[in-house]
Amino acid sequence: MSEHPDAALVRRGYEAFGKGDMQALGALMTADVIHHVPGSNPLSGHHKGREAVLDLYRRIGEETGGTARIELHSVLVDGRGHAMAVHTFYGDRGDRGLEVQQGLFFTIVGGKITDIDECTQDIDEEDAFWR
Numbered sequence: 783m784s785e786h787p788d789a790a791l792v793r794r795g796y797e798a799f800g801k802g803d804m805q806a807l808g809a810l811m812t813a814d815v816i817h818h819v820p821g822s823n824p825l826s827g828h829h830k831g832r833e834a835v836l837d838l839y840r841r842i843g844e845e846t847g848g849t850a851r852i853e854l855h856s857v858l859v860d861g862r863g864h865a866m867a868v869h870t871f872y873g874d875r876g877d878r879g880l881e882v883q884q885g886l887f888f889t890i891v892g893g894k895i896t897d898i899d900e901c902t903q904d905i906d907e908e909d910a911f912w913r
Contacts (some may be wrong), residue, residue: 788865788890789857795895796854796867802843804836810895811835817898821905823912835898845912846873863890873911880911 785793791810798807817829817838825845829838842850850873858866865888873880882903889897902908 786859786861787893788859788861788863788888791890791893791895792857792865792867792886792888793854796852796869799839799852804839807839808832808836812891812894812896815894815896815898817900819900820902821909821912823909825912826909842873846875849874864888865890875911878911880907882907 795807795810798804798810811832813832814830815832815835817835819826819829819838825838825841829835850871853870853872855868855870867886867888869884869886871880871882871884884903885901887899887901888895
C-alpha cells in the first residue's frame, strides 16, 4: 500500500524540521501559510506567512539551545486536503525540560501546506516552559 501524497508531504516536513533544513521546509508551504500556536506564552499566536512560520521554528531552536526535537508517531489523512500528525516534542530551556504530546492539523492545497493548527496534551506545562 502506497502512502497518500498528503501524508508524504507532512513526513517530508517533519524530516526537514528534524534536520533544521528551513529551505526544504519552506518549499513545502504556500507563501501565505499560517501556523496557529495555542496558549499564553511568547510563541503563542498566529504566525502568518512563510517567513514568519520559519522564524517561529528557528526561534524554537534558539530558545532551546538546539535541544528541540520531535518524534513523529503517526500521520492521518482524509483525502480531501487535511492531514493530522501526532508527535512528541522534547526540549530543554534553562533548567526546565519538556516532553509533551502534540498534534498538528494541516490544510493542504495544491500539494502545499497552507494552514497548521497546533494542539497540545498540556497547555499549562507548555506555557510555563516557554515563559
